[in-house]
Amino acid sequence: MYFFITQLSLCDILVTTDIVPTLLLTVLYGGSTMTLIGCIIQLSLFVISDSSECLLLSLMSYDRYLAICNPLRYNSIMNHVFCVTSVIVTWLVSFMVMLIDVISFYNLHFCGPHVIDHFYCDLEPILQLSCSDTSIIHKQIFILGYFIVMGPFIIIVMSYVYIVNTILKIPSNTGRHKAFSTCSSHLIVVSLFYGTLIIVYMFPPRGQSLILSKILSLSYTVVTPMLNPIIYTLRNKDFKEAFYKIKHVF
Template sequence: MQPLSGTGVSAFFLKGFSGYPALEHLLFPLCSVMYLVTLLGNTAIVAVSVLDVHLHTPMYFFLGNLSTLYICYTSTFVPLMLVHLLSSRKTISFTGCAIQMSLSLSTGSTECLLLAIMAYDRYLAICQPLRYRVLMNHRLCVLLVGAAWVLCLLKSVTETVIAMRLPFCGHHVVSHFTCEILAVLKLTCGNTSVSEVFLLVGSILLLPVPLAFICLSYLLILATILRVPSAPGRRKAFSTCSAHLAVVLLFYSTIIFTYMKPKSKEAHISDEVFTVLYAMVTPMLNPIIYSLRNKEVKEATKKAWGRSWTSR
């Protein structure tokens, strides 16, 4: 079996759920609805955050970026996945695979950092209220978010280039519904140690480290809230970060369940179905959680909706 250089590969076949036609017919309407809700809900969050001057604060600046990220993340794989669910031709070009891999890695990594930045913002707002506006100024907000986007993009492009330059042998069937880097690496016949080291270091820096930072932030927030003398004051303090905490718990619980559970020797279709759902559930629920848990978002949405009707 002659190895093919990475640049000699023209296309990959994304196996996905091709062996389960009935499941494909079930997933198509389900994923279509979830993707539509994700686009509409997160676009509404971004629009409200921009249009309402009362929401021009660090918290909603970060929330707008998180919603933008969810739109970008789901758009990296869902449209093509929906096409493949209805088609027997499930191929993706080599360049398309590399772009999809890089963007998916980048947006997923940026989410980890954004959630940590938002936890830091809530820590300053509750634990340092008098100095909050000085410490979390607009320049720092832009710097933190810009650094998260740029650093994660550079990291992801580096990981993608290293992986896609490896020689590929034999078949080019990716046992996944997207160009997931670990699934693509299984097709190579070269030395993957460098790529695996990069992925391991990136996983450590972007999963346990931000999670530990988030946990520390909320421990300090909890300690501050418990020192508030009045019950209404405690409820008001906690309500400012409850929506973010719900998103963090949802994101990390699904990640831990997916990657920390015991792995069987053979891949099960149930694992792939859960991967599809977890990748779409958090982006879809983000606007719902913030709309239900945040009075300011609800009020701004009502005002924007009212203005849109009166303008007609």
Template sequence: MDKRNQSIITDFFLLGFGNLHNFKILVFTLFLIVHIMALTANLMVIVLVGVTQSLHSPMYFFLSQLSLSESLFTTNIVPNMLWLILAGGGKVSIGRCISQLYLLGVPTIAQCLLLAAMSFDRYVAICRPLHYVITMTFSHQLQMVTTCWLLGFILAFLVYIYLSKLKFCGLNTINHFYCDIAPLIQLSCSSTSAVELFIAVVSFPVLLTPFMFITVTYISIIQTILKIPSITGRQKAFSTCSSHLIIVCMYYGTLSAIYIFPPKDNSIHLNKGLSVLYTLVTPLLNPLIYSLRNQDIRGAILKYVPSLSL
């Protein structure tokens, strides 16, 4: 049937997780606990970096920005997801749906670029230590972070402009728990070639370029570390990079599984599972990985919450 002959729709129906029957309270409670833990952990990192003098270094400044992006990301998705679980699905206006996608895109783009900035910081610290103080001044850090966030706002807003021009008619059901770009394009009854082309053009500098940059910098970092004569020196150098490398692998792994190599249509449950991992679990694991593996952050936590040392 020609979509142009169908009536224009003004809202979508998000199916969420379908009919959970007797498990929806259990799933709601579990997701709510994880969300609160993730939000608390990320806000704790932001506050600790801000108030602890020993954490006033480029690495922790970038980490606090990473936690900020995670907080914005999960706050945009999870509350509505929890409501959908209890309601068994629900309507959302097209404008609100596209706005949610915009607010999803900003921290996603910023986080990709922030991970690249963090790898550059580790590269200079290990491969060019004599230039570190000159290269990683606070003004340079601020410029890098500002660029990451500005690109996030600008590029996501351009996608928002393209999507807001689309018309939707006929089917209005989205089998997901948040508004993602793929179902929006599929449900559109107007030409989507322009927005698809723009997204493809934007994806390369936003996703692939930072990943390639991180890969190249870590090749140099590993080569430099292997040249360190002492085993203790090598272990210390590896420990400063391992947390960041783990987060890069987790982030790009889930991002690639959802958007670059998505499951087929008959694997919608797998797609939702990966999305839960991406939107709920990863924001919790990121600050925990840094907190548990980093002596400075553990020390700051124990300084302000001494009861945790018991």
């Protein structure tokens, strides 16, 4: 779990480094300028980080499933080789998704106005500026979205169905509470991240107001990465013990 959390932290650092500077410039000066190449680079980093986070959260749910539902085989399955291989595959898949999107966007023609009504270069705002036919790209985004967003989400839901079923069979209240506490942090992060991501990318953009879309985008690009360290540290027993030791020293 700690190994996956380090990768999740890397995703959060990547997305905040990519999005927050543009957001601050927009808020402070009422807007910011960016070249087309810069916009595509920002979009690329965003796609890689969010795609990786989706896949990592599904890996973490599988980790919790093994720890609670099949603890005797946990160490043999969730070994170092499996963890490293799964993370490498996660980043490679995310890179391939980014590459597909970038190639599609780079072939678009833009004839003005060149103003994005958003605080970063997101998929839909860029497509709205194009003079080209974007119907194929919309279908491509929808298919990739189901593969990257809904696929891992289904794995997470199935994992937690088995986890809840196993926890309810534990006879003691202490045992049930201990088992649930091991996955509560992950469940909170999944709810925050996927709740907004699915609404933005899996529902038709015309059904959303522009303000709502911006607020939801702000949630998974800024709020969730900010809350992740707090959620995982405050509910972590090892962190609490280390904090108390440091507190007693001073």
